[in-house]
Amino acid sequence: MNFYIKTILSTICLTCFSITYAQIPNTQYSQGVSYISGGVGEEESQAILAEAKQWPVLLELSQLENGRGVWIFGAKIKILNANHQVVFDAQADGPYMLINLPTGDYQLEGTYEEKVQKRSIAVKSTLPQKINLFWRSS
Numbered sequence: 001m002n003f004y005i006k007t008i009l010s011t012i013c014l015t016c017f018s019i020t021y022a023q024i025p026n027t028q029y030s031q032g033v034s035y036i037s038g039g040v041g042e043e044e045s046q047a048i049l050a051e052a053k054q055w056p057v058l059l060e061l062s063q064l065e066n067g068r069g070v071w072i073f074g075a076k077i078k079i080l081n082a083n084h085q086v087v088f089d090a091q092a093d094g095p096y097m098l099i100n101l102p103t104g105d106y107q108l109e110g111t112y113e114e115k116v117q118k119r120s121i122a123v124k125s126t127l128p129q130k131i132n133l134f135w136r137s138s
Contacts, residue, residue: 024051030090033079039096040073048096052130055098056123062095063112063135071095075112075133082106113138 024047025038036055039045052058059077062069072095079088082105090097101123108119110133117133 024048025093028090030088031086033088034100035088035090036098037090037093037096039071039094044094045096048094048098052096052098053128055100056103056125056128057097057099057101057121058128058130059092059097059099059110060095060130060132061092061097061110061112062132063137065137069134072112072135075110075135078109078111080107080109 024044025036027034027036029035036048036051039048049058061072061075063072064070073092075092077088077090077092077097077099078086079099079101081087084107087106088099088101103123103125106121106123108121108131110117110119112133112135115135117135119131119133121129121131123129
């Protein structure tokens with residue numbers, strides 16, 4: 001009887017753990033800057049958002065389609081430093097992108113469906129920031 005109770009409890013614990021633990025995508029690198037891109041599916045989105053507290057920059061990428069906002073993937077993200085040198089250049093694999101930029105001032109350029117958006121950002125070591133890039137559909 002004791003064996004069955006332990007087996008059932010172990011199964012319940014493993015099931016709960018696997019439901020609540022979602023894998024975040026692998027860390028990638030562009031120009032030596034680490035980043036994570038993804039957020040396809042609810043579990044992956046939640047995992048990335050939980051991880052975002054550890055990263056200086058979180059990008060959220062969306063588009064207005066049929067009167068409502070929808071998440072997008074495939075946007076091209078380029079970041080230039082204060083000397084106008086490209087320090088990051090990658091394509092988003094989902095609606096979220098975590099970027100580990102060092103402290104400093106940057107120009108962010110997001111391109112989606114040939115439309116470019118630009119933002120000036122100031123990365124501070126103690127203050128993670130969320131940047132929304134929102135495109136209007138053609």
